[in-house]
Amino acid sequence: MTPSAAPLLRLTDVGRRYASGEAQVIALDGVTLDIASGEFVAIMGQSGSGKSTLMNILGCLDRPTSGAYEVLGRNVATLDKDELAALRRDAFGFVFQRYNLLSDASAAENVEIPAAYAGSSKRVRYERALDLLGRLGLRDRAGHRPTQLSGGQQQRVAIARALMNDAPVILADEPTGALDSQSGADVLALLGDLHREGRTVILITHDANVAAHAERLVELRDGRVVRDERKPASGTVAAVPRALGDARRGVWLAEVAEAIKMAGRSMRSNLFRTALTLLGVVIGVAAVVAMLAIGDGSKQDVLDRIAAMGSNQLSIRPGAPGVRGAGDVATLTVADAEAIKAIDNVTIVSPERSMGMILRAGSQDYRTTVSGVWPQYATLREWNTTAGSFLTDADVAGYAPVVVLGATVATNLFGAGSDPVGQFVLVRNVPFEVIGVLEPKGASGWGGDQDDIAFVPLSTGFMRLFGQQFLGSITVKVADGERIGKTESELNALLTERHRTVDFQVRNTASLQEAVSATADTMTALLGSVAAISLIVGGIGVMNIMLVSVTERTREIGIRMATGARMRDILLQFNIEALVVCGIGGLIGVALGLGIGLAARSFGLPVAFSPGPALMAFSCAFLTGVVFGYLPARKAARMDPVAALAYE
CATH class of the missing domain: 3.40.50.300 (P-loop containing nucleotide triphosphate hydrolases)
Incomplete structure (x- = not known):
């Protein structure tokens, strides 16, 4: 030629x-x-x-x-x-x-x-x-x-x-x-x-x-x-x-699709190593999802139980601020409760005195808490009866020997499914007629049973059960929550004037909710941080395995470069592989975290699921792939084609 x-x-x-x-x-x-x-x-x-x-x-x-x-x-x-x-x-x-x-x-x-x-x-x-x-x-x-x-x-x-x-x-x-x-x-x-x-x-x-x-x-x-x-x-x-x-x-979408296909093929060819790589990411993501779900659930549970005590409320306890055992200090009286009614913005005043006592019905004894209250207590707590009725003003005025039982007390004294209304129980050998049974409320915010209680008129309790005429607490409900701070100040001024000293404590349920919420947020953040450390450890594992993969596949990189792969193509391929690993690990981790949360819920722990933690954990796993996959991908992309092809 x-x-x-x-x-x-x-x-x-x-x-x-x-x-x-x-x-x-x-x-x-x-x-x-x-x-x-x-x-x-x-x-x-x-x-x-x-x-x-x-x-x-x-x-x-x-x-x-x-x-x-x-x-x-x-x-x-x-x-x-x-x-x-x-x-x-x-x-x-x-x-x-x-x-x-x-x-x-x-x-x-x-x-x-x-x-x-x-x-x-x-x-x-x-x-x-x-x-x-x-x-x-x-x-x-x-x-x-x-x-x-x-x-x-x-x-x-x-x-x-x-x-x-x-x-x-x-x-x-x-x-x-x-x-x-x-x-x-x-x-x-x-x-x-x-x-x-x-x-x-x-x-x-x-x-x-x-x-x-x-x-x-x-x-x-x-x-x-x-x-x-x-x-x-x-x-x-x-x-x-x-x-x-x-x-x-080509366009980016086609390149990414091809890189994902190559990543899948590489993962299938090293299934055991891929499984170990996934494990670190799975554990990290599952820990984040489960811990945040349990943390949020615990926070919501506490807040719900505080809310169950009533919103827009002020709680007054006897004893000066910082005094331990304030419930045994005789500084609050019924007269204080009557005086508080006159404060503007106050809609309900509910004084209370409680004591542990043994109730007897027939031959059955049961120890529970007996609380003397006013009729407004049921409205304050939004607590209805399943049988009979709650206490009335006439019961208080007439020192009536009547009692309203919580669901737990009624069951223990009279048996499940029975109707105790109209029957009598002995409290300190004083017969009290059962006039109502309250609907079940379940566990209390502090780990006890809210239904393990019995209510009597406060006046009857003072005369026949408690002896001394002082209160354990006064709960006040206000009409306008935005003015609760002003109402609290007026209440403090009133009681200080009446007692000539500050021998009481006023707690605002709204501020209590804020404090509990802030504490719960801190604990949730702590749990999330601990779980995030697991995710970082998993990311380091991804980087380590990807670096090993780059070394093992040096000849493959050389072949791809010889057939026209640019640095961007190699970079994209290995980054995509890390993203695919972390993405799959993230999905499995989210599913595992939800499973752990459901298991915890079945054991009675409060758990709250929401899209936020799952999305955050998966996004973090995906970001882990980007961050920890870049260094191995960069190493692969910068290889010399001749040296890569000659690698043994």
């Missing part, structure tokens, strides 16, 4: 040196070479002659230390890593001696790789892969993995991959070195067919018989060209090289 006037590839005084300790190894020394479009060139030499280094430079896998290398007039020294990747993708198809196929991908998927980095749609590249495999007699093997193919079949898959983007230059590095004689002859015949189609074929070999298939022989010795011979022209028409450059047609 007659080479075209303008060379496709031009090397001018190219040298390549490698550092070896304090010395330098000279791989290429002043190589000047032009290769025209459509040539079939064999670069021959013994081991150490520099032929593989020359191929790496020709294929833009490596850069010369000195001199200049041009592809269609473009000096590769002016190109960055991504531009070199685009040049490899569009201009060169690599056929390696060791095939360099991805072991966890099918033959068709291996062939598709260059087109994936060129932005071709999945359907288009799959159809082209099948067409190329069909041309090479492997269509029926498209779904087989490399381990299921013979050496010759694997090399034909590598040739199909080299042709995927219709590259004008085929670089074949010892393509027959690992094959039997028949398979080697078949591969050389395929390279000859590609040359006759007009492609530029550069064959690297140490075998003179293999080199004889080329039209031009370039022999290297000690990094220098010692022979450059051409055979007579064969009449092959050189293909016109297409314009080179980054002609990607």
Whole structure:
């Protein structure tokens, strides 16, 4: 053939040196070479002659230390890593001696790789892969993995991959070195067919018989060209090289979808390691979800029980502030309660005195709390009866010996399902008629049973049960909650004037709720922080495993770079893998955390589920993938293609 006037590839005084300790190894020394479009060139030499280094430079896998290398007039020294990747993708198809196929991908998927980095749609590249495999007699093997193919079949898959983007230059590095004689002859015949189609074929070999298939022989010795011979022209028409450059047609969505597919394949190929990686994230997310659910549930439970005591209320206790055992201090009287009624904004005043006593019904004894109250107590607590009625003003005025039982007391004295209304119980040997049974309220805010109580008129309690005429507490309900602070001040002033000293304590339920809420928030934040530490530990585990994965898959990274993967593609792939791991771990962790919460609820712990903690935990897991996946991905993206391909 007659080479075209303008060379496709031009090397001018190219040298390549490698550092070896304090010395330098000279791989290429002043190589000047032009290769025209459509040539079939064999670069021959013994081991150490520099032929593989020359191929790496020709294929833009490596850069010369000195001199200049041009592809269609473009000096590769002016190109960055991504531009070199685009040049490899569009201009060169690599056929390696060791095939360099991805072991966890099918033959068709291996062939598709260059087109994936060129932005071709999945359907288009799959159809082209099948067409190329069909041309090479492997269509029926498209779904087989490399381990299921013979050496010759694997090399034909590598040739199909080299042709995927219709590259004008085929670089074949010892393509027959690992094959039997028949398979080697078949591969050389395929390279000859590609040359006759007009492609530029550069064959690297140490075998003179293999080199004889080329039209031009370039022999290297000690990094220098010692022979450059051409055979007579064969009449092959050189293909016109297409314009080179980054002609990607893909979009981010397609790239991400492809990266997710690769991530899934990588995870499936190392299931045990993937499971261990997931475990750290799962534990962290589950801990966050479960702990926050339990923390929020406990907070809400306390607030609900405080609210059950009534909103917009003031609680007055005897004894000066800071005095312990204030309930035994005789400073509050019924007269104080009567006086408080006159304060503006006060709607209900409920004095109370309580004592532990034994109640007897027939032969059944039961110890409970007996409280003397006014009738307004039931309204204040929003506590209705399931049988009979509550106390009345007439009961208080008449010192009536009547009692209203809590559900627990009624059950213990008269049995479950019975109606004690109209029957009598003895309290300190005084018969009291049961006039009502209260509806069940369950456990109290402080861990006790709210239904374990009995109510008598306050006047009757003072006369027949309690002895001394002082109160244990006074509860005040106000009409306007916004004015509760003013009402509290007026109440303090009134009692101080009446008692001539501050021998009482006033508590605002609203401020109590705020204090409890703030404390609960602090505890929830503490629980969440402890759980977040687990998530961080899981993230460190992800980073560690991803770093190991990058090391193990160094050759795969080199293959992808050789077939056109840019730094962004490698960065995206490994980041996506970390995100997929953390995303799956986050979903499993959320489900596990909800399961732990449900289990805790079944054991009686207060649990409150809400979307916030679950979304936050999953987002943190996802962010963990971004943060802890970046360093391994960055390490992978910055690898040198030549070193990656040579990694054992």
